[in-house]
Amino acid sequence: MFRQKSKPSSQSGKTHNQRTIAVASIPRTSLIWLFTTQALVLLPHLLRIPYWVGILAVVCGCWRIMIFNGRWSYPARWLKALLVIGAVTGTFLNYGTIVGLEAGVVLLLCTFLLKLLEMKNQRDAYLVVFLSYFVIVTQLLYSQAIPSAAYTFFTLVVITSALVGLHQQQGTLELKKTLRKGAVMMLQAVPLMVLLFIFIPRLGPIWSVELPSQKARSGVSDQMTPGDIAELSKSDALAFRATFTDTIPPQNQLYWRGIVLSELMGRTWRQASRELTLAGRTGQDLKLSGNPLITWRDQFQRWPNAVKKQGQALNYTVILEPTQQNWLYALAVPQISNVDIGVTRDFTLIAREPVRLRQQYKVRSYPSSLVDVELPHWLRRQNVQLSAFGNPKTRTFAQQLWDDVEQKPQLYIDRILQYFNRQPFYYTLKPPTLGFNSVDEFLFTSRRGFCAHYASTFVYLMRIAGIPARVIAGYQGGERNTTNNYVQVRQFDAHAWAEVWLEDKGWVRVDPTASVAPERIQDGLEAALAEEGSFLEDTPLSPIRFKHIGWINRLRLEWDMLEYRWQRFVLNYNQDQQMEFFNQLFGTFSWYKLALALGGGLGAIIIMLGVWIIFRRQPIKYDPATRLYLKFCQWGRKQGCQRLTGETPIHYLQRLQQHVPYYSAWAQRVTDNFVTLQYNPDFEEGESLYQKELVLLKKLVRHPVKSPR
Amino acid sequence: MRTLIKNYFGRWLDQRIPPSTTIFLNQKRIFILPTRTGYFFILIGLAVFFAAVNYENSMSFMVAFFLASLFLVCILHTYANLAGLEITALYASKVHVGDDVGFTIQLQDIVGKPHESIRLFWQPYQVSTVSLIAHEKKSVSVFLLASQRGYFRPGRLCIETHYPLGLLRAWTWVDLNSQALIYPKPIACPLPACHIASSEGDTLAKEGVEDFTGLRSYQPGDGLRHIAWKHFWKSDDLLTKQFSAYTDMRLWLDWEQFAGASIEERLSFLCYWCLQCEQHQRDYGLRIPNITLEPARGPQHLARCLTALALFGVNQPGITPGKGTDNV
Incomplete structure (x- = not known):
């Protein structure tokens, strides 16, 4: 008996016959959706792709709008051919190829845009939508961080809505409704x-593919000229995270060794064996004049006399950001059981392939072990090598010092460190450029330098005295997160220090920077540069600069942790992680159990979704007058007089008046008002007369009035 | 072989969805399969999956699995979009052979869910689309080319939906027992010259005053002038003299007028002339074998005539009256 809420007139009762369904044209709503989809999908690519693709996007978009308005027509075939040839040529000019990943992505985007000019019917629209899915995936190859992932999922909602829009009845322009449907389906799919x-x-890669190349290699490079690491220190990008199973060692013990530089060529320090970089590719045990330099098996077996295991082991997992380099970072004397990671003779870690994707590896380190107590001859020769020319002042200075301490290495070291400490040496990110005799200049004139200057000068001084010494490049310290037991190491934690070989002790770590700026080792770079104010100078908005503001720092730490978890549990969820998880979950893994878990889970979720989607009912929507009247009936029920199903308002009024005579007049007015609104043809919903009457009814229903009989 | 399969399928369908005027769509009556777009979508999902495998990209795995999940969710939504509707055949329009006959069908939501873009058709090139909100009742006409005179049964009505994503098609074939009465196709022709019926046999008398035609027993109200007084003197029987006036100017549309034409042609010619007369506001009568309709005019008369023409030589319809949905 009540009239249901009337629908917008554009939709109600509209049916239409389509004589042809073979080429259903694209309605306006769908076009809006497709435009939005394309814009969203293209946006994150824009920074990376050549600018002309952006221009192409604008041109195609405008053209399409003109086509839709009926002002322009679809481009002629020759023009389309020209555009395609143009796009291919442009790509070739930009990348020098049209087959690689980057060139491929650009071509895909061009196809995607040019399709706009060809999109005539629904099938073309589908193609655009499906291409969008692909373009999204290419974006994910470049970035999988949380913001990127969130954006992707937002885009997926829009694409899904675009598909919904394509199937809505033509002529309905309810963007919000369409978006809601898309979002609901998306959420149900999650x-x-x-x-x-x-x-x-998960499977391993089926065929090898080209991975997206980073603009530049990051992290410590395979050679070091003093000043290099200062460059690195300007970046607050994450280098790696290390999660310890037990407690984190003290800050001044966190020396993450990357590569060992023992060869000095002019001013530049290099790895003794350049082939080490390529070792991964040869895959074999590399040898230098008969001495193996690398092993892919347990190094304690391979070089049984080199390391004397001592002290407690440290267990930790490192998640390394892509570096495009082969070497990995670990604390001293690492042991690893991973077929793809080898150990060099210098006891650093090396990966078979350059790290192009974020890589996770487990390490066990023995920090207090003795290394090379008996130094093989070839290694000694390598680490005392020094050119006979240059830096004459330094040579005299060193020779004198060496004689002063009666050629006792430990004393010699102490004296040099004292020298660094007592003379006015400065630790700075902005060292002056040095000339040909750079060590002379640094040691006696400028006395301003970064860790690389101190480390290389120190090793130089050692080698003049004939003490085997080498420069180690890597990272030092990191931000500790004690609640989650991990250390976060950023690019500005890059560091260089020295290792000196001493009788009976083997290789001993000496960090000359600690003598100049002890706060660098204790509290990190920011503290060391506090006076100079050059910490992250070029990135004024880096959140790390706002460490001192409590809530920003908390927010930053929370975000870091979220990112860490995201990486660890989502992005790094690969074959190994999955197996580990299965073993944890099932006790012992079996395919049967896996199938059962997968099938059972799918079944349960689908049944729940099915119940929700298929059996959920929507309540009847009444028009506003009926809603008010039902409120009135509710009041009546409270008075003990319930309206029966199908009872007319007039009849109910009579019963009610008998039941509560005091309210008789009021009930009469309410009923009259309602009946007028509902049945009088002069009162059309939405018109001012109706609205006035409705307001009156609202007031009436809200305040029952008692009147004397 | 093909017809064999078709017949077998038809029998199977008759068992599964027996003909009825009102049909409620539930899982027993709804079929669901991917569309071509759906298969393409699966292909895209697989491509994304292999890209993810090769690039070892976790988020691409997510996208691939999202596409798979979306497909599964879409099955439920597509089904739910069609299920819960009650389909009732209301009536059919009456048209001539060669025109589109419209069957009016009522859709009602029983389960409190909106139903978007429901497509109804007998032939895939004549689709009616309708959308309902929850608890709504709506009527829609579905058209079909009327190919045959008499009681026209359109067969099974296809009700389908691709909503929301077009990846799947949920459909059903329902036989709503509908039938429409199809009139012959009107074909213009000259009316044979003899059509003004003036011969004795074609005349129907009506009481008049010109010619004496006979006597009948007196009935109260007969004029005194017409009483056969002479006869009364002779036999004591009170009789009334009867006179008749010829109605020769009225039109008779006769089967025999179109001698030489085939049955269907004759029906078409007669149909044409019925419509012409009606249009020009002239009385006309119809005479076809076994049926004679008195000259008259008006929509009811026209309907009677056209029905007679439509059903000429047609056996009784296969369904019992009252159960059928059309109005004869």
């Missing part, structure tokens, strides 16, 4: 997606 993500067995 639990299934998570289940599949966890349980679908």
